[in-house]
Amino acid sequence: DTAVSQTPKYLVTQMGNDKSIKCEQNLGHDTMYWYKQDSKKFLKIMFSYNNKELIINETVPNRFSPKSPDKAHLNLHINSLELGDSAVYFCASSLTGGKTNEKLFFGSGTQLSVL
Amino acid sequence: TQLLEQSPQFLSIQEGENLTVYCNSSSVFSSLQWYRQEPGEGPVLLVTVVTGGEVKKLKRLTFQFGDARKDSSLHITAAQPGDTGLYLCAGVRDTGFQKLVFGTGTRLLVSP
Numbered sequence: 001d002t003a004v005s006q007t008p009k010y011l012v013t014q015m016g017n018d019k020s021i022k023c024e025q026n027l028g029h030d031t032m033y034w035y036k037q038d039s040k041k042f043l044k045i046m047f048s049y050n051n052k053e054l055i056i057n058e059t060v061p062n063r064f065s066p067k068s069p070d071k072a073h074l075n076l077h078i079n080s081l082e083l084g085d086s087a088v089y090f091c092a093s094s095l096t097g098g099k100t101n102e103k104l105f106f107g108s109g110t111q112l113s114v115l
Numbered sequence: 116t117q118l119l120e121q122s123p124q125f126l127s128i129q130e131g132e133n134l135t136v137y138c139n140s141s142s143v144f145s146s147l148q149w150y151r152q153e154p155g156e157g158p159v160l161l162v163t164v165v166t167g168g169e170v171k172k173l174k175r176l177t178f179q180f181g182d183a184r185k186d187s188s189l190h191i192t193a194a195q196p197g198d199t200g201l202y203l204c205a206g207v208r209d210t211g212f213q214k215l216v217f218g219t220g221t222r223l224l225v226s227p
Contacts, residue, residue, distance in 0.1 A: 004157075031213065041201055043158070043217040056213055090157050097213045101146055101165055104205075104215065106157025 003027050006091045006107035013081055014115055021076045021110045023091030031055070031097030032074040033104070034066060035090040043090070049074055050097050081114045088112070118142055119206055119218035127224045128194055136189045136221045138204035145207045147180055147187045148215075152201040194225045 006023040013019055025032060033056075034046040048056035052068045063079045074091060091107040119140045128134055138147070146165045150158035162171050164180035164187060171178045175198075177190040187204055204218040 033213075041152075041220045041222070043203065043220075045213075045215065048213045050213075092157070101163050103148075103160045103163070104150075104158070106159070108156050 002107075004091055004093055004105050004107040006089075006110055008110060009108065010111050010113075012113045012115065015081055015083060017081050018077070018079045019081060019112070020078070021089055021091075021112075023074050023076070023107060025072055025091075025093040025105070027093055027095075027105060028072075029093040029095050029105070030071060031094050032068065032071070033092040033094075034074065034076050035092060035106075037088040037090060037109070039087070046089075047074075047076075048097065055097065078112075081112075083114050086112055086114045118216045119204055121202075121204060121218040121221045123221060124219070125222045125224075127226070130195055130225055130227050131193050132225075134191050134194060134223070136191075136202055136223075138187045138189075138218050140185050140206060142206070142208070143184050145184075145209050147184070147207070148205045149178055149187070149189055150203045150205060152203060153199075158201075158203055191223075194223075196225045196227050199223055199225050 004025045031050045033048045037043045046060045047066045049068045051071050065077045068074045088109045088111050090109050092104045094102045122137045148163045149161045152158040162178045167182045167184045169180045175192045179188050202221045206216050
């Protein structure tokens with residue numbers, strides 16, 4: 001009964017391939033996010049969705065396409081993978097996304113390695 | 116340029132020592148959060164501070180928000196091996212929680 005679950009945990013692939021990461025939250029939250037954590041552990045927001053609607057797209061290359069079929073799911077598809085895409089990708093959710101004292105609930109991350 | 120700079124970047128101490136981690140910015144934040152991340156896991160929220168000058172305690176951890184709401188500190192008393200992890204501050208700008216900005220991180224190792 002994990003709150004925010006993402007799959008797969010590890011993803012190793014060749015340059016140029018297309019891959020997807022799935023995320024689901026069972027908390028009833030309205031807002032979901034994708035974050036990227038680089039090798040220096042810096043965590044940066046990529047996308048935010050509120051009730052299936054894209055709210056934030058932080059200058060992410062258009063090879064990255066998030067999809068939210070419903071408010072409990074936010075998947076991330078990456079086309080034409082590049083070496084620089086190697087990182088840990090975290091899915092997260094929060095109750096509404098609109099209040100300053102909200103709390104982010106993170107998944108356990110997907111470690112993507114592009115060879 | 117990072118919006119939130121944490122110092123130190125790395126800290127290796129012995130069990131029982133005290134330590135302070137700093138989170139500094141030139142920007143004002145509506146609120147500031149501290150998260151702890153363990154290897155192979157996502158960050159977990161420790162605390163949210165909202166008011167300038169606010170101090171919150173969580174057992175041996177003391178969090179303070181600067182008077183001008185531009186900086187914060189985390190003080191750990193009598194550190195234990197279980198405190199080992201990556202500590203991240205995160206600032207909420209007045210543009211909304213969805214624009215949460217994370218700090219550069221502090222890796223803490225507490226040895227027995």
